[in-house]
Amino acid sequence: MHKELPYNINIKNIGFKNLKNGDLKIKQTLQIGNLRYKKIILGKKGEKIKKIRELSQKQISKIFNCKTHLYLEVVSQ
Numbered sequence: 001m002h003k004e005l006p007y008n009i010n011i012k013n014i015g016f017k018n019l020k021n022g023d024l025k026i027k028q029t030l031q032i033g034n035l036r037y038k039k040i041i042l043g044k045k046g047e048k049i050k051k052i053r054e055l056s057q058k059q060i061s062k063i064f065n066c067k068t069h070l071y072l073e074v075v076s077q
Contacts (some may be wrong), residue, residue: 008032008033008037009030009031009032009037009041010030010031011028011029011030011031012028012029012031013026013027013028014027014028014029014073015027022066022067023066023067023068023069024060024061024064024066024067024068024069025068025069025071026060026068026069026070026071027071027073028070028071028072028073029072029073029074029075030072030073030074030075031075031076031077032074032075032076032077033076033077034076034077035076037076038074038075038076041074042074049072049074052072053070053072056070056072057069057070
């Protein structure tokens with residue numbers, strides 16, 4: 001998947017919160033250079049960004065050893 005993604009992506013952490021039940025909630029914004037690259041990141045019907053979120057969420061959960069809820073927003077600059 002990494003070969004298909006544009007190299008110029010800025011990731012901004014919006015929020016990072018430990019929930020009462022022990023879960024971790026993370027909100028991030030992916031800032032993309034232009035609209036064409038935004039479409040690449042989103043993919044058809046949002047399938048690519050969904051896969052990115054799922055894989056990232058799984059890795060973060062392993063690192064922090066807790067269930068993670070990852071929310072991603074993709075914006076073009």
